Each structure stands twice: as C-alpha cells, then as structure tokens.
Amino acid sequence: MDSQEFREAAKASIDHIVDYYENIESHSVVSQVEPGYLRQVLPSSAPQDGESWDLIRRDIDTKIVPGLTHWQSPNFFAFFPCPATYPSILGELYSAAFTGACFNWICSPAVTELETIVLDWLAQLLGLPATYLSSGPTRGGGVMQGTASEAVLTAMVAARDKYLAETLPSPGSVDEEEYEELLMHQRSKLVALGSAACHSSTKKAAKILGVRYLAVPTSSKAGFAMTGPALQGVLQTCKAKGLKPFFLTAALGTTDTCAVDDMGAIGHVLEQWSADFPVAAVDAAAAAATAANGTANGTANGTNGDSNARNSDVNSAPIRKKGEVWVHVDAAYAGSALVTPEAQQAIPGGMRAFGAFYSFNMNMHKWLLTNFDASCLWVTDRRWLEAALSAELHVYRNAYSDGGLVTDYRNWQIPLGRRFRSLKAWFVLRNYGVKGLQAYIRGGVARCEAFAGWLREKEDVFEILTGPVYALTVFRMVGGGGSKDGKDGEELANERTKRLYEEVNASGRIWVTSTVLEGKFAIRFMTANRLTEESHVRAAYELILETAERIMKET
Ligand code: PLP
Structure with a gap:
C-alpha cells in the first residue's frame, strides 16, 4: 500500500467506522456466531500474493462484524464498559503512526514526558494526595500500563522487594550463602492479602510471584467491603502462623458489586500493625520537598473522615515504617468516578486515607472514555519500582539515562517496549475537559x-x-x-x-x-x-x- 492508497483507504475506513457507530443498534449486542465460525470462512493459509485493500475491507462486514460482541452498543449493560470515543480513536491512530518501542526517554522524549504530565493531570483530577505526583514530596508519579492485572503484579513485585530490603540484613553485611538462606526463608513466609470480593488479579499476581495469598472475609452485612476488624483478624492469623503480610489490595469498586473497602479503617489497622516496626530512613530530599509542596489539587480532599495520625498531612511525605504493608488501591473501574467531587467525598475514610498507601490504579479504558488499553498506575515512591524492575544492558545506555536526568519507563513496568498510550488520554482530557x-x-x-x-x-x-x-x-x-x-x-x-x-x-x-x-x-x-x-x-x-x-x- 503506497501513500496515495493509504490516504484513500484510511479516509474510507473512517467513514466506515463512523457508519458502524451510527448504526450500532442494528446489531445483536452479543455475537450470535458458533465457536469455530471463522475457520469455516477463511482460507487455511495466508495468501501468496498480496491482496487489494478493497478485497480485505469487504471481509470486515461479512466475516468480522458478525463475530463481534458490540461493547460500544448503548444496550450493552454487562461487566463494565470499555468506552471508545473519537478523540481516543484518533490517539490510537497517531500512536500507531508514530509507533516505536519507546522504553527509554531518548527513544521518543515526547512519549515519556507526555505520559508523566498526563498522569499528573489525572492524579490531580482524581484528588489523589500530592505524594502520587511526579513533582510531589516523595518521588511519586504515574505510568500507563496495559491492564489493572499488570498494574497489580508490577506493584506487588516492588512491594515484595521493598519488604525484603527492609527486613533482611543488607546483602554485604552477611556472607553470601547466609544471605541466600535468609532471603529464601523470608520469601517462603510472604503473604499477599485482598478481600474475598477483590478481583482475581491480586491472587493471580501472588501466584505468578510464588507467594501465598490470603483473602479477608467479606459479607453482605458490610456491603461486601473489607472492614477493619476483618483485616485485623487475618493479620492475627498471619502472626500466629509466622507469615509475613507484605501487600494488600484495597478495592475501590469490586467487580461483582462495586463495593468500596473501608480505606480509613485499613489505614488504622495497618498503622497499629506496624506500630513497633522501625522507622524507615528519613529521606532528606523528601523532607525538603514536603516543606516546599502544597496539595495535589488545591481542594480540601484531605479533610473528610479521619485517618492515621502519622499521615495527618495527607500531602506530605508520610512517615514510613520498615516492613509495613504496601497497600495498593484497585480502582480499576470505579476510580474514574473520582473526577467528581461527590465521589471523592464518598470514600470511606476520605481521600486522605490514600496518603498512607503506596500505589493506586484505575483504568481509563473502563470508565473514562479512552479506548482499551489505558491502565494508570501511580506510586508514592517510584524508587521502589525502579529498584525492583530495572534491568541493565549496554544497549539501553545513553547519556541522559546515565546522567539520571530522565525517566526511563522501562524501569517502571514488566515489559521493555512500550507504546504511546498517553496520546489518546491527552486527547480525551483535552477534548472533553473536566466538565x-x-x-x-x-x-x-x-x-x-x-x-x-x-x-x-x-x-x-x-x-x-x-x-x-x-x-x-x-x-x-x-x-x-x-x-x-x-x-x-x-x-x-x-x-x-x-x-x-x-x-x-x-x-x-x-x-x-x-x-x-x-x-x-x-x-x-x-x-x-x-x-x-x-x-x-x-x-x-x-x-x-x-x-x-x-x-x-x-x-
Ligand atoms: N480490578 C477490578 C475491580 C476489575 O473489575 C477488573 C476487571 O474487570 C480488574 C481489576 C482487571 O482488569 P484488567 O482487565 O485491566 O486486568
């Protein structure tokens, strides 16, 4: 396909796509085909000679559309939405055109810098404490991933290594063999927690990491949300069995019922749990930044409900304890609602509770008008991600990375390569505006x-x-x-x-x-x-x- 053919094909495809949207209600919402339908109508191997676009395009209507379930249909009331919008589709188009495996800043500075800016915009819009901002007091920041499942796994890897680094002697202080023994023993005791109603991705992440998983019971009496007493009970069980809880998923909108865990109570219980743990080394840079920084969004998000005392100023660097539990907020779907002040005010324990936690994830592709995939993960200290996920090869080296001048998002995620996801998010935020x-x-x-x-x-x-x-x-x-x-x-x-x-x-x-x-x-x-x-x-x-x-x- 040459440039002229692409021009014509692309214009016709845009018309085709708009027609699809305008007539979407003419389709059965769920595809009516039987399993294996496509094999019966497609050849058994790829063509030897290239085919014309016209021929290819005709197969979309006759062979592909019948096998689609129409997630964009107004009569789709299933699961959670996956809303595509025109600005977001345009973002995908440009992203495809500019494609590259943009893992380092130098691989396309705009890809990295736009992502950091857009995630700061969004963190402010959601009312997250300033500790989640790239310019906040604790070296936080956001990164776009494919899915919430990837995000929870990424956070759990960082949490595991944080726990081990904080609770084991430093590798050089004991001999290598002894260190290895201590490390393996400690790893065998690690347990990740989530509520019985939380999404299966937390359990799956624990399975991938080879750590145990324990579910905090929920019931209809508390609306299927995790409560403080239930969490306390599970922590006591862990203590009795010599298990080491290092990670907890707090759900903001469970999959079955959209239950919201009691964020304030989780903060309180975990503060008591780590009351006697040693204080993590005070970070002089963070302390200085705390003094210099204000709130994330300038509103009073941090004022409702009560939360734990050592995080009384939600926008400051919280006092961290060594070996405390890393709380990850799974707000995959419902997190989008936080763009409204009323949803922020409804969080049990208040938005300030998030100040004591370590990571927060929401999917723009679930309820914020952005095409799949666009999962946003924020951490309050990106150094834990970098410590766990940096992998060095000579081929990645460049003066900007070596000089520590830039963010290289490859160190904040599991894959190396990454695409320009923030473009569509930027288009959506600008085209819709907050209102x-x-x-x-x-x-x-x-x-x-x-x-x-x-x-x-x-x-x-x-x-x-x-x-x-x-x-x-x-x-x-x-x-x-x-x-x-x-x-x-x-x-x-x-x-x-x-x-x-x-x-x-x-x-x-x-x-x-x-x-x-x-x-x-x-x-x-x-x-x-x-x-x-x-x-x-x-x-x-x-x-x-x-x-x-x-x-x-x-x-
Ligand atoms: N968390 C919650 C609350 C969900 O409802 C879902 C999926 O519906 C997920 C996580 C997993 O989402 P993803 O497909 O982005 O991994």
Whole structure:
C-alpha cells in the first residue's frame, strides 16, 4: 500500500467506522456466531500474493462484524464498559503512526514526558494526595500500563522487594550463602492479602510471584467491603502462623458489586500493625520537598473522615515504617468516578486515607472514555519500582539515562517496549475537559438510579441486592414462599433469576452479566456506556420486567 492508497483507504475506513457507530443498534449486542465460525470462512493459509485493500475491507462486514460482541452498543449493560470515543480513536491512530518501542526517554522524549504530565493531570483530577505526583514530596508519579492485572503484579513485585530490603540484613553485611538462606526463608513466609470480593488479579499476581495469598472475609452485612476488624483478624492469623503480610489490595469498586473497602479503617489497622516496626530512613530530599509542596489539587480532599495520625498531612511525605504493608488501591473501574467531587467525598475514610498507601490504579479504558488499553498506575515512591524492575544492558545506555536526568519507563513496568498510550488520554482530557468527563460520569450514575427506582416500584417481582452505586445495580427476582413443587423461596428466586438472565440475553437486544452473592444468583446491570441514554435503560427495564412477569406466572 503506497501513500496515495493509504490516504484513500484510511479516509474510507473512517467513514466506515463512523457508519458502524451510527448504526450500532442494528446489531445483536452479543455475537450470535458458533465457536469455530471463522475457520469455516477463511482460507487455511495466508495468501501468496498480496491482496487489494478493497478485497480485505469487504471481509470486515461479512466475516468480522458478525463475530463481534458490540461493547460500544448503548444496550450493552454487562461487566463494565470499555468506552471508545473519537478523540481516543484518533490517539490510537497517531500512536500507531508514530509507533516505536519507546522504553527509554531518548527513544521518543515526547512519549515519556507526555505520559508523566498526563498522569499528573489525572492524579490531580482524581484528588489523589500530592505524594502520587511526579513533582510531589516523595518521588511519586504515574505510568500507563496495559491492564489493572499488570498494574497489580508490577506493584506487588516492588512491594515484595521493598519488604525484603527492609527486613533482611543488607546483602554485604552477611556472607553470601547466609544471605541466600535468609532471603529464601523470608520469601517462603510472604503473604499477599485482598478481600474475598477483590478481583482475581491480586491472587493471580501472588501466584505468578510464588507467594501465598490470603483473602479477608467479606459479607453482605458490610456491603461486601473489607472492614477493619476483618483485616485485623487475618493479620492475627498471619502472626500466629509466622507469615509475613507484605501487600494488600484495597478495592475501590469490586467487580461483582462495586463495593468500596473501608480505606480509613485499613489505614488504622495497618498503622497499629506496624506500630513497633522501625522507622524507615528519613529521606532528606523528601523532607525538603514536603516543606516546599502544597496539595495535589488545591481542594480540601484531605479533610473528610479521619485517618492515621502519622499521615495527618495527607500531602506530605508520610512517615514510613520498615516492613509495613504496601497497600495498593484497585480502582480499576470505579476510580474514574473520582473526577467528581461527590465521589471523592464518598470514600470511606476520605481521600486522605490514600496518603498512607503506596500505589493506586484505575483504568481509563473502563470508565473514562479512552479506548482499551489505558491502565494508570501511580506510586508514592517510584524508587521502589525502579529498584525492583530495572534491568541493565549496554544497549539501553545513553547519556541522559546515565546522567539520571530522565525517566526511563522501562524501569517502571514488566515489559521493555512500550507504546504511546498517553496520546489518546491527552486527547480525551483535552477534548472533553473536566466538565465533559464529570457530565459523562454523572449521566451513568443517574441512569442507574432511575433503573433502580423502577425496580423498587416492583417489589413483588424484584429485590435489589446492592446499589445503585457507580452506575451498577445488582438485583434478582423474588422467590416468595417458594414453588408449588416444593422449592423454597431461595431456590425459586435463584431459578427465576437464572431464567431471566438467560432469556433476556438470548433475545440479543441487551446483554447483562450475572454473579452469585452469598448463594444468591443475581444480575448485574451497568449503565455507564457512552452511547446509553435513559431511553435505552427504560427499554431494557421493560424487557426485563415483561420477561420476569412471564417467568413468575410460569413458576
Ligand atoms: N480490578 C477490578 C475491580 C476489575 O473489575 C477488573 C476487571 O474487570 C480488574 C481489576 C482487571 O482488569 P484488567 O482487565 O485491566 O486486568
């Protein structure tokens, strides 16, 4: 394809893409193809001679689109959204055009510098404490990764090495063999923690690192959130077994129900846990920067709720203890809501609680109008990432890196190469502006409240189990006193809800996902998609109600 052919093909493709968006409702939300459908219509090997773009493009409509599930459809109410927008698509296009494996600053200074700036903008917008900023008091900063799963693994690697560095004698102070023994023994005792409701990525990261994993129990009584007493109980178990908790994922919006762990209580419990641990060496540079720096966003985010005393000024360098638990906040989906002050104010323990933690992650590609993938990870001290993940080869060396003048993001992540993800994030932040982003978030929340209101009007048919919260309501059908053929109310509610879930999805008109909460089969209904309007939610509700009333009659 030469330049002229590309010009024509690209322009036609843009028209094609816009047509797709404008007609997206004509498709069944979930693909209706059977497994293996594509092998039946594609040749069994690549063509020997190159084919024309026209020929290739025709196959998009006939062979690819039928196999798509339309995540951008306004009738997609499943999982969490994955919202594409035109500025973000343009970001992808430019990123593809400028492509490179931009692992060092010198590999494309704009790739590194824009990422640092955009993540500082976003940290301010989310109301994170100044310790998460690249210019903050503790050498923090943000990096874009592919997914929240990558982010939690990256944070856990840094946390593991921090724990080992802080709790073992320094490698030179004992002989090599002894050090190796101590290291291996300590590693075998490490345990990562998360709540029973937190996403499987924390457990998976622990599995990849070969450390233990323990779940802090949750229950409907506390809305499936991690509580202080439950965490305390697990820490006591660890102590009794000689295990060493070094990492904890605190969830801001769990996958099943969007529960938010009690951030203030987690801070308190962990402060007590490490009360007798030695203070980590005071960093003179950080202390000086603390004195010189203000807040991240100049608002009073740090003022609501109470948090632990040694982090009383949330925007200053907290006093760190050697061997304390690295708390990572998984805000993969719901973190985007923090662009609104009301969501910041709703955090249990307040935004100030994050001042005591070590890392924070949210996916712009889940709820902030940015194409997959755009997972943002901030740390309060980037040196822990660099200590754990730097790998040196002569070929990476250059005067800027050697002089310590620049950020080389290869040392903040697992892969070496990296793409220009921040471009699309920058386009979105600029094109929507803060007000546009806030309006989008609030729209999703309002639609969910409307949906939940309609469910409540039909208490004889539906029961809300959680929400509406962060544009997610989890509900089920009621089971009453049970069925004529002897099923009790719980069994009947499960049977009915499962049927409802299967039948509305089979219609192809909408797509919802399910979960099971304390044995109760439930439907998750998410209203945050960009193209979803209240009329779509109403039509979905009517389909759900009509189907549910029929099921009630039949069971
Ligand atoms: N954390 C939460 C709360 C999630 O809901 C999900 C996925 O839905 C993840 C993490 C993992 O996301 P990713 O696909 O970015 O790894």
